[in-house]
Amino acid sequence: MSREKRLANMQETAIIIRFRAKQRLAVLLVAGFVAIAGTALCPPVRADAPSAKIIALDPGHGGTDTGTEGSGGLLEKEVTLALARRVAACLEPRYGVVLTRSGDYRLDGVDRAALANSRQADLFVSLHAGGGFSSTSGGITVFYRGLPPDSLLTTADSPESSADTYSLWDRVDEKQFYAARSLASLLRESFDPLAVSGDAVVRQAPLAPLTGMHMPAVLVEVGAITHPAVEDRFRDPDYLSALADAVCAAVDRFFGP
Numbered sequence: 001m002s003r004e005k006r007l008a009n010m011q012e013t014a015i016i017i018r019f020r021a022k023q024r025l026a027v028l029l030v031a032g033f034v035a036i037a038g039t040a041l042c043p044p045v046r047a048d049a050p051s052a053k054i055i056a057l058d059p060g061h062g063g064t065d066t067g068t069e070g071s072g073g074l075l076e077k078e079v080t081l082a083l084a085r086r087v088a089a090c091l092e093p094r095y096g097v098v099l100t101r102s103g104d105y106r107l108d109g110v111d112r113a114a115l116a117n118s119r120q121a122d123l124f125v126s127l128h129a130g131g132g133f134s135s136t137s138g139g140i141t142v143f144y145r146g147l148p149p150d151s152l153l154t155t156a157d158s159p160e161s162s163a164d165t166y167s168l169w170d171r172v173d174e175k176q177f178y179a180a181r182s183l184a185s186l187l188r189e190s191f192d193p194l195a196v197s198g199d200a201v202v203r204q205a206p207l208a209p210l211t212g213m214h215m216p217a218v219l220v221e222v223g224a225i226t227h228p229a230v231e232d233r234f235r236d237p238d239y240l241s242a243l244a245d246a247v248c249a250a251v252d253r254f255f256g257p
Helices: 003-041 076-091 109-118 149-155 174-194 228-234 237-255
Strands: 054-059 096-099 123-128 140-144 200-204 217-221
Touching (some): 076 096, 076 123, 123 237, 140 174, 174 200, 174 237
Parallel strands (some): 140 200
């Protein structure tokens, strides 16, 4: 082989080595970014929690999705995150806790469900403060979703039934359905003394934030931020702590003997 060919081969080999090194570095950088982002967006479960139970807390809205705004300028996304942090602090001595978001950024509903499912959470509690179906209410509403499978089977042939509007994705496992309804009832009992005006009630509705969950899931509207008295209460750290204590009490009763 001539000197020119040997030199050309050496140059080609050097180019290939440099390309592979750059490619490997890029892969490592991407992997590192994903790991860091995953830690920021999806904080790990506490490894030292004495209970094997994991609670996924979902502060509604975030980032550009501000949720509802009160007349005094308080945003729903601020209330839900502040409340979720208090609930987490209350639960962590006894349970593993996952927050779907730990800061002010937006997450799609699919991402929230995927996070809770991937962490194999035992419960999912989504927190909201916009008022749901009643934007002027001072009451508290706890929602759970889905129809029990037997109801779907027995009413699917009835033209008056709305069961045919539920897809297979909407059909909740029977055990999860009754467990979610039980948790919703316990939350209602805990929240009832804290309703600013009106009562704490339980409702069943096919809400998007509860879709795709592999565990009992509920959504709590802790009041309508558009109600002036409710907005004022949301600014009170003691009231938020009382709401957080109510969630913790219901969870303890749910897993109690």
